[in-house]
Amino acid sequence: MRIIRFVPGFRFPDGFDLMDDLLGQIARDVAQERFPAVISTNKDVLDVVAAAVHQPGAQIIVEPDDAERAAALATAVSMLRAPTALSDVAADKNAERLRQLSEEVSRIASTLARLSSGPTVSLQQSRPSAQGEIPPLSGDMVRKVIRARRLRANYFSEELFADPAWDMMLDLLQAEIAQLRVPVSSLCIAAAVPATTALRWLKTLVSQGILLRRADPHDGRRVFVELAPQTSEALRRFFGEVGQAAVI
Numbered sequence: 172m173r174i175i176r177f178v179p180g181f182r183f184p185d186g187f188d189l190m191d192d193l194l195g196q197i198a199r200d201v202a203q204e205r206f207p208a209v210i211s212t213n214k215d216v217l218d219v220v221a222a223a224v225h226q227p228g229a230q231i232i233v234e235p236d237d238a239e240r241a242a243a244l245a246t247a248v249s250m251l252r253a254p255t256a257l258s259d260v261a262a263d264k265n266a267e268r269l270r271q272l273s274e275e276v277s278r279i280a281s282t283l284a285r286l287s288s289g290p291t292v293s294l295q296q297s298r299p300s301a302q303g304e305i306p307p308l309s310g311d312m313v314r315k316v317i318r319a320r321r322l323r324a325n326y327f328s329e330e331l332f333a334d335p336a337w338d339m340m341l342d343l344l345q346a347e348i349a350q351l352r353v354p355v356s357s358l359c360i361a362a363a364v365p366a367t368t369a370l371r372w373l374k375t376l377v378s379q380g381i382l383l384r385r386a387d388p389h390d391g392r393r394v395f396v397e398l399a400p401q402t403s404e405a406l407r408r409f410f411g412e413v414g415q416a417a418v419i
Contacts, residue, residue, distance in 0.1 A: 194223035207250040221355040222394040233366035306411030310348040335362035352395040
């Protein structure tokens with residue numbers, strides 16, 4: 172198992188060349204299943220790290236606390252099938268937080284399982300005319316929905332309504348309409364949850380084909396995220412059906 176930490180303020184000599192080489196080697200080793208990896212980084216270099224390492228056996232944690240580190244390590248150790256090491260982590264004072272994070276991962280998996288089997292099939296079964304023309308949708312309407320969702324934080328705790336998958340899809344829909352590209356770091360902010368949690372959701376949404384990663388043609392150290400065609404169509408048909416009703 173490899174644990175890599177990019178600390179705030181750290182700079183590699185001569186730009187990012189050494190960092191690129193290191194991340195490339197980690198990506199290759201993880202892809203070959205030589206070891207699982209945990210990469211701890213900060214928001215300044217998140218796009219670079221996320222572009223280079225996105226294999227299933229790699230976890231990226233952003234400015235993590237002790238509990239998030241413990242959860243990432245426990246997951247990595249489980250990939251090595253080392254139950255004795257897992258018991259040591261569980262005995263830590265952050266065991267309760269670790270349990271909560273484990274439940275969060277389970278919730279992500281179950282929610283995305285429903286999503287991955289849902290949008291296209293559901294539309295075809297419930298609306299025979301769904302293959303017709305996709306209704307027009309204005310960026311202003313999507314912006315109003317996003318703003319309304321953010322306003323809830325003025326009255327209630329954000330954790331009460333955390334729904335990162337929906338927030339990310341709304342942000343990407345707005346960007347698609349405006350013909351803008353969204354890097355990983357910006358999408359994590361739009362998710363309105365801690366960056367490490369947003370990365371977990373992003374990784375699973377991409378693996379389910381709900382979102383797509385696109386390499387930046389002008390910068391090999393950055394990737395953009397966009398809606399998969401079927402996701403975009405499902406969202407536009409959804410907004411077309413609800414009309415002017417409040418969508419939050």
